[in-house]
Amino acid sequence: MKHVLEFEKPVIELREKIADLKKLTENSEMDLSDEIITLEKRLEKLETDVYDRMAPWDRVQMARHPERPTTLDYIEHLFTDFLELHGDRNFGDDSAIISGIAKFKNQPVTVVGHQRGKDTKENIRRNFGMPHPEGYRKALRLMKQAEKFQRPIITFIDTKGAYPGKAAEERGQSEAIARNLMEMAGLTVPIICIVIGEGGSGGALGLGIGDRIYMLENSTYSVISPEGASSILWKDAGLAQEAAESMKITSYDLKKLNIIDGVVPEVRGGAHRDIQTQAFEIEKVIKQSLDELSILKTEDLLEQRFVKYKNIGDYTYLDL
Amino acid sequence: MLRDFFSKKKRYASIPSQEARQDVPEGLMQKCPNCQKIFYRKELNRNMNVCPHCDHHHRLSAYERIQHLFDEESFVEWDKHMISNNPLHFPEYEEKLEKDRHKSDLNEAVVTGKAKMSGMETAVAVMDSRFRMGSMGSVVGEKITNAIEEARKEKIPFIIFTASGGARMQEGVLSLMQMGKTSVALQRLHAGGGLFISVMTHPTTGGVSASFASLGDYNFAEPGALIGFAGRRIIEQTIREKLPQDFQTAEFLLEHGQLDRVVHRHDMRKTLTTVLDLHTGGGDRT
Numbered sequence: 001m002k003h004v005l006e007f008e009k010p011v012i013e014l015r016e017k018i019a020d021l022k023k024l025t026e027n028s029e030m031d032l033s034d035e036i037i038t039l040e041k042r043l044e045k046l047e048t049d050v051y052d053r054m055a056p057w058d059r060v061q062m063a064r065h066p067e068r069p070t071t072l073d074y075i076e077h078l079f080t081d082f083l084e085l086h087g088d089r090n091f092g093d094d095s096a097i098i099s100g101i102a103k104f105k106n107q108p109v110t111v112v113g114h115q116r117g118k119d120t121k122e123n124i125r126r127n128f129g130m131p132h133p134e135g136y137r138k139a140l141r142l143m144k145q146a147e148k149f150q151r152p153i154i155t156f157i158d159t160k161g162a163y164p165g166k167a168a169e170e171r172g173q174s175e176a177i178a179r180n181l182m183e184m185a186g187l188t189v190p191i192i193c194i195v196i197g198e199g200g201s202g203g204a205l206g207l208g209i210g211d212r213i214y215m216l217e218n219s220t221y222s223v224i225s226p227e228g229a230s231s232i233l234w235k236d237a238g239l240a241q242e243a244a245e246s247m248k249i250t251s252y253d254l255k256k257l258n259i260i261d262g263v264v265p266e267v268r269g270g271a272h273r274d275i276q277t278q279a280f281e282i283e284k285v286i287k288q289s290l291d292e293l294s295i296l297k298t299e300d301l302l303e304q305r306f307v308k309y310k311n312i313g314d315y316t317y318l319d320l
Numbered sequence: 321m322l323r324d325f326f327s328k329k330k331r332y333a334s335i336p337s338q339e340a341r342q343d344v345p346e347g348l349m350q351k352c353p354n355c356q357k358i359f360y361r362k363e364l365n366r367n368m369n370v371c372p373h374c375d376h377h378h379r380l381s382a383y384e385r386i387q388h389l390f391d392e393e394s395f396v397e398w399d400k401h402m403i404s405n406n407p408l409h410f411p412e413y414e415e416k417l418e419k420d421r422h423k424s425d426l427n428e429a430v431v432t433g434k435a436k437m438s439g440m441e442t443a444v445a446v447m448d449s450r451f452r453m454g455s456m457g458s459v460v461g462e463k464i465t466n467a468i469e470e471a472r473k474e475k476i477p478f479i480i481f482t483a484s485g486g487a488r489m490q491e492g493v494l495s496l497m498q499m500g501k502t503s504v505a506l507q508r509l510h511a512g513g514g515l516f517i518s519v520m521t522h523p524t525t526g527g528v529s530a531s532f533a534s535l536g537d538y539n540f541a542e543p544g545a546l547i548g549f550a551g552r553r554i555i556e557q558t559i560r561e562k563l564p565q566d567f568q569t570a571e572f573l574l575e576h577g578q579l580d581r582v583v584h585r586h587d588m589r590k591t592l593t594t595v596l597d598l599h600t601g602g603g604d605r606t
Contacts, residue, residue, distance in 0.1 A: 162530075162549065162550075163558075164549070164550030164551075164554045164555045164558050165550075165555060165558060165559050166555060166559055166561075166563060166567070168549070168550075169548050169549060169550065169555070169567070169568060170576045171576070172534075172576070172577075172578045173530070173549040173550070174529040174530040174533070174534050174547075174548065174549040175534040175578060177530040177531075177549070178499075178503065178529075178530050178531050178532070178533070178534035178535050179534070179535070181499060181500055181503035181504070181530075181531055182503040182504075182506055182507045182510070182535050183507070185500075185503060185504035185506075185507035185508075186507040186508075186510075186511055201487075201496060201527070202487075202496070202499060202526070202527055202530040202531075202549070205496060205497075205499055205500060206530075208500070209500050209503070209504065221493055221496075222492060222493055222496070223487045223488075223489060223491075223492055223493055223495050223496040223527070224487075224489060229489055232489065233489060246408065246410055246411065247408070247489075247492045247493075248408045248492050248493065249492065249493065253493075254493060257407070257493065257494060259493060259494070259497055305504065306504055306505070306508060309497070309500050309501040309504040309505075310465060310501060310504070310505070312458075312461075312494065312497045312498070312500070312501055313458035313459075313461055313462050313494060313497075313498065313501065314405045314407035314458050314491075314494060315402055315403065315404060315405055315458045315459045315462055316402075316403055316404075316405050317401045317402055317403065318401040318402075318403050318427060320401065
């Protein structure tokens with residue numbers, strides 16, 4: 001494993017030790033099988049301790065893991081006949097958003113998602129998965145096309161946020177995101193959104209209005225990054241860990257707040273350890289959502305979408 | 321002349337402070353931050369808080385704006401007593417809310433209701449940056465959504481005056497989702513042929529700019545208002561260059577095709593009346 005996160009170091013070290021011991025017994029007469037069994041039991045327990053009780057900050061690290069599967073990885077495992085389609089017909093083609101048509105279990109669908117790179121070179125090309133307005137407008141163009149041909153839409157959310165740049169502002173970053181929020185609300189086809197990594201603020205939400213919203217177990221969804229929150233609230237970016245706790249940004253937090261429909265369980269140790277298995281878990285929720293949504297009449301679909309969002313919020317009334 | 325040697329000498333030491341520049345003395349006079357001229361508060365207020373000297377648009381509270389713009393005594397407030405919970409149990413949030421409730425005449429960062437403009441019935445939402453920088457949490461989202469829904473049901477136009485730093489951090493992702501909630505409601509208003517006019521005032525940034533503020537059939541802004549998605553400092557750090565002085569002002573947005581018009585506060589009532597009048601029946605197509 002190339003990238004080891006701080007909190008999982010003990011697990012990785014023990015696993016390596018066991019591997020070493022196994023190699024040693026292969027090449028010698030020594031019988032260490034008892035010891036190996038003991039160590040493997042210990043590893044099992046350690047893994048449970050580390051991965052089943054991850055702190056919010058651990059999950060932030062996991063969501064940002066350089067090897068974490070991206071939209072394109074899942075597209076490969078979940079769909080057939082994927083055909084990428086480019087451009088917003090207005091300004092350009094934003095590589096930070098991938099979009100196209102494909103088949104999901106033989107059913108035509110439209111797929112849209114943020115796309116970050118896995119290495120520096122690809123990250124530069126993809127602008128680290130941070131879209132410009134033309135990215136959101138490309139997504140909207142293809143979602144409108146999906147509506148015309150009555151294809152369900154599946155979106156993958158994985159971005160630190162919309163790009164904070166000069167050109168992005170000049171071309172209307174705010175308007176592009178706002179437009180998507182409103183237009184997605186009215187699309188007459190089912191929309192399923194899955195947060196696969198970081199769900200960063202408005203830039204994430206710009207692909208995130210749907211009938212079903214799921215999050216991978218170790219993904220996050222937040223109004224601002226923990227670093228941003230701590231530097232604004234406490235004038236200290238070093239308190240990001242505390243901010244990650246206070247902001248309630250994990251999949252379980254969002255389920256508790258009734259914002260998402262469910263948590264997609266992750267492979268122990270993170271989705272990158274077994275993309276195939278992870279894709280299968282995602283496939284299950286897409287399949288189930290499509291089954292539930294495709295039987296709805298259009299007006300019921302839109303009404304339920306409205307009610308879903310109307311119900312988000314927590315307020316009270318002044319005692320008079 | 322010998323006298324010239326003495327005339328400019330200060331008799332007292334002055335300690336310039338941020339507060340002193342804003343309010344000297346408390347309540348009576350106000351200094352314009354743009355042209356540095358000092359005016360009586362009353363004089364400024366009679367002029368709708370527009371600097372009589374340099375036209376700088378000063379902050380206008382929600383109730384003052386309603387009073388200045390809409391027909392006299394026509395305003396009926398909705399959801400006045402709705403207040404924020406602390407859903408994330410965020411440290412010090414309740415204290416901050418309490419403080420802003422005391423400091424202002426507001427229970428939250430937006431005032432909504434029904435009011436007449438030149439005799440025409442409208443649903444209106446006016447944000448106020450004195451309360452938590454006008455940030456949007458659950459209450460702001462809910463009140464605006466309710467106002468949009470009322471406009472749709474009663475088939476009357478919806479007008480919003482935005483003033484907000486964006487989503488409210490202390491309510492975390494609940495705040496973020498208010499962008500979705502208000503936009504979903506606006507979709508229904510638009511789909512039914514309803515009229516929505518958005519007037520952006522200083523400042524309109526972040527999540528508010530990236531949701532309802534940008535979704536009007538008509539998007540107007542007050543002169544000089546700061547409007548944008550990301551903060552200037554963040555952008556400067558990201559792209560490692562200095563941004564022009566007028567970056568993200570209403571005039572900058574107009575130049576880049578992001579606004580319909582920049583409207584002076586003194587012309588606002590006239591402009592809105594013209595637009596409302598051109599949509600006879602207030603969004604009712606049937």
